[in-house]
Amino acid sequence: MHRTRGLLIPLTLLFLVFTTCAVSSNRPDTDTKESLLARALLNRDWQEAVKYAEELLKEKDSPVLYAVLAYALSRTGKKKRALERLSGRTDHISLLTRAAIKGTKGVKLGSLKKPARSVGVVFVESRRRNGVELGIVSRAVEVKTLKQVFYELKKEPTTEEITRFREKVLSAVGEYVLAGEPIHFDEDGAVYMMFVDTGSLKKAVDTGTRRKVLRIGVITHRGDDRYRKNVIKELRAHGYSVRDLGKGELYKIQDKLKTVDMVIELVEDVVAGEKVLGGNFRQFEARVEMTVYSAHPVKSLLNLKDRTAIVHVDDAVGEEMAIKSSYEKLLSRLYTTMHSIKKQLAELDAELPLKVRVNFDKVFSSNYKYYASYPAGTITLENTTTRPFKGVTLSIAIKKYIDYPTRLVIGELPSGKTIRKPLNIVFNSRILDITDNTFIQSEVKVTYIDSGRKQEITLSSPIYVYEKHALIWDDKGKIASFITPRDPVIVDIATAAVSGYNERGLSRNVVKARALFGAMGVLGISYMEDPNSPFSVVSGLKGVVDFVQFPRETIARKVGDCDDLTSLYSSLLEAVGIRTAVVDVPGHVFVLMDTGVPESEEIYFGFPRESYVLRNGTIWIPVETTLVGASFTEAWKKGSENYKKWLGKAKIIEFEKARARYLAPNLPKKRAELTVSKKDIERRFTGELERLRKKRIQYVRERLSELGSLGLIKLIRFYAREGMLDDAIKVARSIHGFKRNAMVLNNLGNVYYLKRKYHRALKYYRDAYRLDKKDAGILINIARAYMRLGNRKMAKHYFDKALKIDSKFKDRYITLYTEING
Template identity: 30%
Template sequence: MKGFLGFILSAILSASVFSQDAEKAIKRMTQPDVMVVVDEYVDGSFVGTRAIAVSIENELLKEGFKVIDYHMFENLRAKELEASEGNPEKAREYSNRFGAEIIILGYAQAEYGGETEFYDVKQHKYTGQVDIKIIYAETGELIGSVTASDRRFGQDKKGAVNALFKSLASKVTKNVISKLKERMKEEEQARKIEIAVYGISPSKALALESKLKDAISSVKALKYKFFDTNVLVFDAIISSEEQLRRELANYGELKIVKLTPRRVTLSPPEMEREAKSTATEGILDIVDFSIPPIFPSQYSFYAYNPIGQLTVENPTNREIRNVKISILIPDYMKVPSEKVVSVIKPNSKEQITVPVTFDIKSLLKLNENVIAQAQAKVTYTSGGKVEERSLSKPVTIYNRNSISWRIPESVCSFVTPNDGVVKEFARVVLGSVKLPETNLPRNVINAIVIYNAVRTYGIKYVSDPWKVAGGEILDNVYFPRELLYYKTGDCDDHAILLASLLESVGIRTAFILTSDHIFLIFDTGVPKKNAYLVSFNPGDYIIYDGSVWLPIETTLINESFTTAWKTGAEEYYKLGGLDKIGALEVKEGIIFKSGNIYIIDVHRGWKVFPPVDVEGLPGPQTKPDISLVSSSVLKDLDMFKESYRQTLTEMINTLGSKGDEVSINKIAKILVLFDRYDDAEKYVSKFSGAVTYNSLGNIYFLKNEPSKAFEFYKKSIELDPNDGGVYLNAGLLFYLNDEPETAQEFFELAISKFKTPEEAYEVLGIEDILREFEGVAAEKKDVSKKQVSKEELKKLIEEASKVSTQQSKKGKEYKKEEIFEKGQNVFVFGGRRGADPTQLQTVKSLLYWKF
């Protein structure tokens, strides 16, 4: 994937846009489809390089043209295509076969010219020439030709040839594009009209088309459109309406039945009267039908989002009601997709979009790109008679693994956690690998096991070739079960497999997208307030959606989990990633910008691009080696613990070298996390600021000495009365000691110190408390002990938020003396009552530290 993503995403990222909207996509489809075949020969022998063709294709894409995928005609030679020049039938054959409207063909020759020396360095010389022809596929007309010649030198023959072809490509490409644009401009200036011929069968369409173009010089181009009810309809480009009228008047074989600015109706002389009665009836016409290339992985998206556009015209002076529009792509849809338009107004055009329901089983059989015929049909009733118009257009359907990185969020459809193969793989290894006792977060442990299951499975890293097709830069992406089957893939394949496995066991994932790369991040389930449970180095993780996420560099799948994790984090921050994602939302919350890179949220992506049902595709032929996975996991757990110890040591050494009150209090907090309360107290005992008193309050809180804890909180407040966090700690202290009413008053006061409850939640970490307790039912209480009811604590904080907001609006303020005096004598029994010791650890992560 590296390399091709750099080409496509550099342009996309610079514009801060990932995918084209429907309007731009349809506009792009108005440009002609172009196929480019330039045979390259070296010393008389054909070579498989496409240096000149690719140069022309890239320039065509920049100019908005659609380029047909080379793999659709890779065995075709320019010599065969040359037969289309001046031969409408042969040219149309290629048009129907490949969907090409413009054929660019040519030959490039490179001939060896011997050796020469420049400044005592031997150089090989190659001379060459390229000849290009541009042919209009509908008529075989030669639009233009371009020729260039040159010579180039190189220290080896290959280098000289490459330099020569590159030079020739540069010389002809701009001229080819210029001639194409000139032709398009001429067509825009020429008038478009329909020529309808009554009483002619479809079998005579080609012969009639040829005769009309020969006899009527004002007709510059003629293309069969449709046949309906004895009327053969052509699209025509004419130079002058007046000249067309004069020429038709002198053309004896057909008579003018009706002439309007948009259509001329003709018939043989003997059928003129019958044709005139038909021509006076109102006819609803399909004037345009456009449909973009189809990506099988996006079939669910197409069912709810229109992918094409049909334009119908009502040229009459009356309304046409209850018009049924249907679209069918045979072999890939079981039934047509239909839509009813209640009314089309007189003398108007109506643009209609229709969602398309595909047969996923047919799409998943596609190993190669195909050209299918999309059929549009319009049915309505006019004068008591059912009328029908139809139009077919070729549409490219890409192979099942194709993805366009112009729409990067569509990668989410390849993440298939509900696939039976994925579920079995993940659950077998998680259920079989025996783990030692550890305090690591559960999501981290499961991620390490799954990572090592993939790591030991023997998947080789192989880059996918990218290719140009239909105006898109395509990549091939395997579905997870395919990667487990084939055992070869690149960075996107590994990232998708790991995401699917992690999601199958309830671990949220997202993708990191850079200018030339994609890798993975996953949710550890650890609230951002407790990031220390993962690492003491903020550069090791990302805060997203309120919790700690770890990046995984999937190209290092053969390395340890810790190596892939640390490398992923290093790459993320090196590329300018932010420590907190979500500063800028793009694409309705699916894609987030973080510095110079982007995050694709898989869960949000599924809302637009749901997972594909791939049960019919081949699955893995082997199962994970549990003994190998277990051995690898144990080593990785040791590495993770060692990394944790190193970050802890580095943090303590850094803080200790500073020696100020805040730094020393941070060391005390670390000691508290490991239950070393006495050591923590010794560290801060030499200071007497508000920060230290709050820390001492927390220390005595966790030592289960509430009276001392309360006194220290009071001292901290006296020095800094506007810090809501200390009130939060006091509230937790009273709550844990079975004083919920007093606890709620402290919570109210804590929240009142901020402009809004939301700000208080953010600064104090209350949002983490609520998130942690969200959805937790009220717990049964042991009557012999005071239990921490998460639901009760959640309700107390939420109620405190409401009360604080109401009192703020009334202008009422708390007096700190009153609330502290109220709690002064609560802790009785010799100044020490204390909470149930088993509950102290429950609230440890909720305490506020004043730094």
């Protein structure tokens, strides 16, 4: 059978035989010579194949046997003898075999529809015998043949190459299979000698992706030779042809540039900081720059920069680690942009009318909401023509990490004009799934109208993303991203902890704050400085990445650094409506919380002036969160000491303001596994609330007592508000001449009113009124007492008298007025 169709691999290009599988050698002794020959060919045992082919030719003359013998001889290195076996033979099988052995290019045979680029030989086994008795090669065998050739040519094919093979080659099998002849067949199947136009097949799958090998030169402008050699080693490992251009200036090696297509220039510096942590550690900041140039002409194509800071006890190791880390990140970025670089090299000969350059900053996934309002990078557009471009629009798409492409309408770009625009990106919460610092690929698409025709440019640009716990303390406000009062885990714990507290004698917010701090201790949470990146060190170092936990993680792990505990405590406080701020002092952070007590009530707050801060019209108290597990009183005292120590240097970061810029991420939905009750807290911190209350009462009494009779009158009111009515009466009676003081008598009446002794209250009100008949407030109190005694008439009489003094009292006491006149 003759089927002259497609192509094969020349022996000069690929001097081998393609096989699908080897034939097992444990066959019965009844094997024929044809089956033994087939087995030898499939096993690539060329000596055995020569042996059996020669024996069979002694028995019969067959063009296929001559072709097999010649090909097997050529594979044993006896090319001259192989061609002699084919001498004078003109059948198409012999001609194709001769072309394969000689590696002939552009094979033209009468039996071929078109010249074959190069010919390769393939021995294929098929378990089916369809048409083999008639010398017919089935389509299934032809497809199997082409697949063998493809996967031998492409050991690790790309997705694009596989797609092209399926679409271009398998859809036109006859264009690539030149011929095929059965060598042997039996009940188990058949073995064929197939001829393929491998040159055409290779071109078909390479079209559109295969380029000449990119030749790269690497030169160190400033830095250590060993790091250049490491870069070269890495590039070669990725399959690039790399030449070491040594150390020096780029412009001084023009002769060497002729041997490369592009040059990577390296610049590295290391800045060593002061000793920290008692002189045991030092920070090293590596500043590495990698600039990519085209070699001819020399033109800057890409500039990559990185700064990496390492804190290490060993100077040499710290410096090397910092530099290596920077180079690893830069190489990773280089690999992801290599496609764009190659594209730029190709465009040098035909300059694009619109130049597009994209530069992304490092992205912190914990702050992913930030980038919707603030730039994640910039894009530069340059119109290189004398024509204006209209309708310039760009979009950014990032698979998986943004739901919809971010779109920016620029409008018209005048001729010769260059513009630079910020790039905002609306990431989704899936970016929190990134568990290691890595690059993600963005697709930037620019469309514009040039002379009435729509044009489009698409390029890929990598974005370096830090995993969700990473944070650089260049702006301490970023801690707001880790304060999560709406997290159900936090809400559950905070709500359970403050439930049941209705204690008098202390600010409601102080009672809640104390309960929440105690709950943290009951949960078993403790402070431990991060051994790898202690906040005391990294917070003051520029560019060093810290590891910060989310509050729910600190609860689960039961341990945290000062920043972790601060974000946890602030989250708990905010969850129950208490405003917080973060106090930032050198190497440390702690919490400042709003008591809700107005500045005007400062004297009644009841604690020493050095224990609190006046802010925004209310009293705030500092709490040292690293004392978690101790009492709230101790944490408050230590926080006050720290605040006083750093007075003038401390920076206050209000959560509400910081949150406007750094929103907390949307964490996966989860409920608290364990909560703490009032009973749990009071069992561990027994009597603390009562001690704080007594301390406050004593402090207020001492301060007010120092103010004379007016201070004592205020003390009466204070005691009355706190429910200490007997103490209020004692103070009132202790005031010299109290029976002649309308203000004291009126307040004494109020105390008895609260004790529900309305007759006694009325007596003191009327005594006060006799001393001061112009005080409408006393008249209102008399009216109220009469109402409690059931005398509406007298109540109305005194209320009307009050209105004659001040008509506004009607609106002020509208409830009482309605009750009296109802």
